Amino acid sequence: MQRSALFALTAAMLACMPAAAFAEETGRGKTLARDVCSNCHDIGDGIDRVMTVGAPSFVWIAQNRKPGEIEAKMIRPGHPDMPEAPLTVADRQHLLAYIVSLAGEAAQQGDP
Numbered sequence: 072m073q074r075s076a077l078f079a080l081t082a083a084m085l086a087c088m089p090a091a092a093f094a095e096e097t098g099r100g101k102t103l104a105r106d107v108c109s110n111c112h113d114i115g116d117g118i119d120r121v122m123t124v125g126a127p128s129f130v131w132i133a134q135n136r137k138p139g140e141i142e143a144k145m146i147r148p149g150h151p152d153m154p155e156a157p158l159t160v161a162d163r164q165h166l167l168a169y170i171v172s173l174a175g176e177a178a179q180q181g182d183p
């Protein structure tokens with residue numbers, strides 16, 4: 072293969088990678104959200120749960136908070152009943168990627 076063709080191919084592959092990695096992160100984040108956050112938050116997965124603790128939905132959070140603020144909330148003590156086992160850094164990245172990906176969804180009823 073010609074060197075220039077190889078270069079073009081490599082460049083094309085690299086260009087595709089972030090999107091694929093992002094999809095994987097949001098998928099994992101969604102699973103985590105369902106497992107650890109959905110008791111209190113509407114996590115934007117289309118399942119209509121009854122929320123009583125006054126936690127804003129993840130769609131609302133995505134639209135009204137900056138990624139840094141969201142991440143800080145995942146580590147800051149004082150968030151009511153955050154999971155006992157601390158989330159790993161990777162878990163937080165997955166969750167953040169998932170929450171941020173919801174910014175384009177329609178807002179939910181009952182958010183602050």
Ligand code: HEC
Nearest residue numbers: 107108110111124125126127132136141144150151152166
């Ligand atoms: C036991 C209930 C509960 C669980 C579980 C829970 N939250 Fe919350 N969360 C709340 C409540 C209540 C609030 C609103 C009061 C506050 O901000 O502390 C909140 C607020 C937040 C906010 C800030 C919203 C704002 O106004 O800026 C973020 C971000 C957040 N939660 C993310 C998460 C994530 C991610 C998880 C899962 C890892 C999670 N929460 C699990 C109850 C919960």
